Amino acid sequence: MVELHDVSFTAGATPILHHVDAQFAPGRFNVILGPNGAGKSTLLKVATGTLKPSTGTVRYDNADAASWPPDVLARRRAVLSQHMELPFPLAVEDVVLMGRYPHYARTPARRDRDIVNQALELVGMADRRQQIYSTLSGGERQKTHLARVLAQIWAGDDASGPRYLFLDEPTASLDIHYQIHLLDVARGLLADGCTVVAVLHDLNIALRYGDTFVVLSGGTVACATDRRDAVSRELLEGVFRVRAHQIVDPIAGRTLWEFSL
Amino acid sequence: MLKRLSNRSFHALLAVGLALAMVASASIGDFVFPLREMARFIGQAFHLIPLTTADTLDRNVFLQLRLPRVLLGTVTGAVLGVSGTLMQGLFRNPIVEPGLVGTSAGAALGAALVFVLGGKATLAFTAPLGSAAVPVFAFAGGFAATVLVYRVSRSFGKVNVFTLLLAGIAVNAVSSAGTGFLSYIARDPQARNITFWNLGTFTTADWRGAVIVTVTFAICYLLSVRYGKALNALMLGEDEATYTGLDPARFIWPLLVVNTLMVAMATAMVGVIAFIGLVVPHVLRLLKSSDYTFLIPGSALLGAMLMEIIDVVARLVIAPAELPIGIITAVVGAPVFLGILIRQQRRGGGAFYG
Numbered sequence: 001m002v003e004l005h006d007v008s009f010t011a012g013a014t015p016i017l018h019h020v021d022a023q024f025a026p027g028r029f030n031v032i033l034g035p036n037g038a039g040k041s042t043l044l045k046v047a048t049g050t051l052k053p054s055t056g057t058v059r060y061d062n063a064d065a066a067s068w069p070p071d072v073l074a075r076r077r078a079v080l081s082q083h084m085e086l087p088f089p090l091a092v093e094d095v096v097l098m099g100r101y102p103h104y105a106r107t108p109a110r111r112d113r114d115i116v117n118q119a120l121e122l123v124g125m126a127d128r129r130q131q132i133y134s135t136l137s138g139g140e141r142q143k144t145h146l147a148r149v150l151a152q153i154w155a156g157d158d159a160s161g162p163r164y165l166f167l168d169e170p171t172a173s174l175d176i177h178y179q180i181h182l183l184d185v186a187r188g189l190l191a192d193g194c195t196v197v198a199v200l201h202d203l204n205i206a207l208r209y210g211d212t213f214v215v216l217s218g219g220t221v222a223c224a225t226d227r228r229d230a231v232s233r234e235l236l237e238g239v240f241r242v243r244a245h246q247i248v249d250p251i252a253g254r255t256l257w258e259f260s261l
Numbered sequence: 262m263l264k265r266l267s268n269r270s271f272h273a274l275l276a277v278g279l280a281l282a283m284v285a286s287a288s289i290g291d292f293v294f295p296l297r298e299m300a301r302f303i304g305q306a307f308h309l310i311p312l313t314t315a316d317t318l319d320r321n322v323f324l325q326l327r328l329p330r331v332l333l334g335t336v337t338g339a340v341l342g343v344s345g346t347l348m349q350g351l352f353r354n355p356i357v358e359p360g361l362v363g364t365s366a367g368a369a370l371g372a373a374l375v376f377v378l379g380g381k382a383t384l385a386f387t388a389p390l391g392s393a394a395v396p397v398f399a400f401a402g403g404f405a406a407t408v409l410v411y412r413v414s415r416s417f418g419k420v421n422v423f424t425l426l427l428a429g430i431a432v433n434a435v436s437s438a439g440t441g442f443l444s445y446i447a448r449d450p451q452a453r454n455i456t457f458w459n460l461g462t463f464t465t466a467d468w469r470g471a472v473i474v475t476v477t478f479a480i481c482y483l484l485s486v487r488y489g490k491a492l493n494a495l496m497l498g499e500d501e502a503t504y505t506g507l508d509p510a511r512f513i514w515p516l517l518v519v520n521t522l523m524v525a526m527a528t529a530m531v532g533v534i535a536f537i538g539l540v541v542p543h544v545l546r547l548l549k550s551s552d553y554t555f556l557i558p559g560s561a562l563l564g565a566m567l568m569e570i571i572d573v574v575a576r577l578v579i580a581p582a583e584l585p586i587g588i589i590t591a592v593v594g595a596p597v598f599l600g601i602l603i604r605q606q607r608r609g610g611g612a613f614y615g
Contacts, residue, residue: 050503074506086496087353088551098497101490102506106554152505 001026002047002164002195007056009042016042017219020056024212026162026195028226029187031210033200035240038216040199041168047197048079048166061162074102077164078149082172084141086133092144093129096120099151115154119147123185139178142170146182155192165189167198171205183209203240204256207231215239228255263548268555271548275562279335282569287331290576292322299323330466333530334572335565336475337463338537339482340527342564345538346556347485347520350492351513352411352420358538359524362425363406363432365535368521368528369459370436370443371395371402376458377443377451396473400525406432407521458532460585463572470530481523482561488512489554496551534587536594537564543601 002024009017016039024030024047034040045051047058049065058065065073078099086095093116100112108116120126123143128136133144153163167186171179179202186196187209200206206213212226217239223230236244242259249256263271288294294302302323304310345358352362359365375394410432414425444455491512494502499509541564545556568586571593575584 045500048504050500070503070508071506074504077504079501079504081501084497084501087355088349088496088546090493090496090551094493094550094552098490098494098505101494106487 001061001162002197003057003059004043004047004053005057005059007043007046007053007058009039009046009051010054011042015219017046017053020216020219020221022047022214022221022224024164024195024197025226027190027193028196028211029190029209030195030197030212030214031200031206032197032214032216033203033206033231034216034222038239039219040216043214043216044079044166044168044197044199048077049073050079060164071102074152076153076162077166078152079166079168080142080145080149080170081168082170084145089132089134091129092125092131092133092136093117093120095133095144096129096147096151099148102152115151116147119151119154122150123147124181139174142174142178142182146170146185150185150189153194155189155194163189163194165194165196167196167200169199169201172201179205203236203259207257208254264550266549268549268552268559271555272558272562275559275566279562279566279569282566282573283331283335286334286569286573287323287327289573290327291581292319292327294319294323294327325468326466329468329471330463330572331569333466333471333474334463334568336471336478337527337531337534338565338568339561340474340478340523340564341534341537341568342541342560342562343478343482343485343557344520344524345540345564346542346553346560347488347492347516348538349542350495350553350556351516351520352414352425353495354420354422354425355543356422356539357425358536359403360533360535360538361429361433362410363429363436364403364521364524365528365533366433366436366440367406368399368403368525369533370439371398371400371525372458372529373440373443373455374398374402376454377447396526396529399529400522402436403525403528404518404521406436407517411517457585459587461532461534461587461590462585463531463575464583466531474527474530477526478523481519482557484519485516486557488516489552489557492516492553532585532587534568534590536590536598537567540594540598540601541567543598547601 004020004022007017007020008015020043022043032040032043042051046053049058049068052066060077096116096119097108097112099119100108100115104112117126120129123146125140125143125147128140133141136144149165153165155163165186170182174182183205186198189196200210207228213223213231214221215223215231215235222239223235225231233244233246236242236257240259242261244257244259247256247258248254266274284296287299288296298319301310302320305312305320306324341359348357348359348362349355372395375398379394410425410428413428414420440455440459444452447455491502491507494505494507495509502509541560542556545559545563549555571586571589575586575589578584
C-alpha cells in the first residue's frame, strides 16, 4: 500500500499539486489519469520518493518513504519511464543488470545473473541479450527496461516483503503489440502482491487494465475510485475537454469510449 | 574476438602489455640498458648485489633518471586514461576529456601563475606552500574550470552538448589567454618553463614528483573505481540512476573533485598532455564494452601503456634531443581518433557508435 496524504508540491512559485490524497493498493493495478499538465508525472515522482512533497506525507506500508535509505527503497521500488537513449553502447544484458545494482556491491552474484536471465526470458528478449542497446527498436528498448525494473524487484528476493512498481507513461510511442505485452507483464506481478501504479494516456487501455483510478485535473484529484463505471461521461468530458460517448464491444461486452471535440 | 574475453582476462592482457611497455621504456633511450644490466642495477639499489665502481654513471642514469621517468609516465598515462573515462561518464558524453572541458587549461593557468608570479609580492601568500604551490594552484584552476563548464552545460538533469562545447571553448580561451599573458610578461627561464609545460614533458622527472603523482593516483583511483556501477546507472539519466538507488547528488561532486585532483597533480608535474584522455576510453569502448566497471581499470592500464610507448617514441624521433610528449600525443592521437570515427561512421550509418 502506498499512501499519499494531503500532498502539495510547488516548483519555484508554481503550484503543481494541491492537497492530493491517494491510496495505491497492493495486488491492484492503480492507474493515474489526467490531461497534459494535470500533475501526473509530478505525482508519480512524489510517490516514488524522487521529489519531496512541499507539504504532506508519502507512506509505504506505514513507513515514511523519506526515511528509507536510497538502496533499501530501490530493492523494493522500481520505476519504468518512457524509453531512453543511452550515450554509449551497452549490451542488453548489461542494461538489465543495472536493475540488480541495489542488490550487490562490486560484482554480481550468480543469483543476480540468473534473475537477469529470467527477466529477459519473461519479456521475450532472451535471444537478444548480447545485442547492443542502441540497435534495438523502440519497442525492444522498452522491453529491455521492463526486464531491468522487473529484475530490480524480483519476487522471492532477499527483500521479501512489499514491492512497488511505478510506470510513467510506459507505453507512450509503443505500437499496440508492445503496449499490450508490457501491460500484461505488469499485471502478472499483481498475483504476488506487488503494488503497480501507472500513469496512462490511452483511456480505453487504462480502463481495461486498471483496477483503481485516480483522475487528476489541475493538480487536484477530480475522482478517486476502484469502480470502472465511476469514471463517468461527465467526468471525462469535464476533465479532458472533449465530448465522450460510450460504445459496447460486441464480442467481449466491454465498455469503450469514443471521443471527439 | 576481444569482446568475448571476460573483463578480468582483458585487464590481464592489458597488464601484460603495460609491463612490456614499461620494460621497453626503461631500457630504450639515449642510454640503452639490456635486461641483464637493469636487473643488476635494481639488485644493487636494494643492496642485494655488491656495488661495482665501473658502472656508476650508468647506474645513476638508470636509477635516478630513467626509472622515475618510467614511473611518472606510467602513472600520468593512467591518470589521463581514468580521467577521460570518469569525465565521459559524468558528462554522459563521448567527446569530453580534461582538455576539452578546460580542466587541463585551468590547471595550466594555475601553475603558470605560480611559475611567473611565485616570487612576487602579489602571490606572497603562497610562500608557506613552498613547492606545493604549483599543484595547489593547478588544482584550484582545474577545478574552477571544470565546475564552471559542468554547471553551465547542465540543466534539468541533462548535459547539453552544444552548451558544453561552447562553455569549454570559452573557458579554454580565457585560460590560455591568461597563460599567454603570463608568458608574455615572464622573464626567459620562466617563459621557457611555461612553453615546455604547455606541451607536456617527462624530462624533469625525479623520484619526488613521481612518488607524489603515484600516491595521489593510487588514492584517487581507489576512490573512483567504486563508482563503476554509479556511472553505468547515470547513462540512463539522473532520475533513473536515483531509481536504482544510486543518487547522482551523492557521487557527482566527489567524482569531480577526485578527478580534478589527480589531473591537476599530474599536470603540475608534467604539463598538459592532450588526447590520451579522449582516445583511451574510446578504444576500450570499441574493443569491448562501455561498462564502467570494465572501463575504469581498463583505461588506467591502457593509458599507462600508451603513454610509455609514446614516451619511447619521444626519446627516439630526434635523438639525442627529445620531443615534448604533447606534440606526439596530438600528432598520433588525433589521426587515430579521426580514423576510429570514420570507421564507425561508415559501419554504423552515421551514429557515433554503430
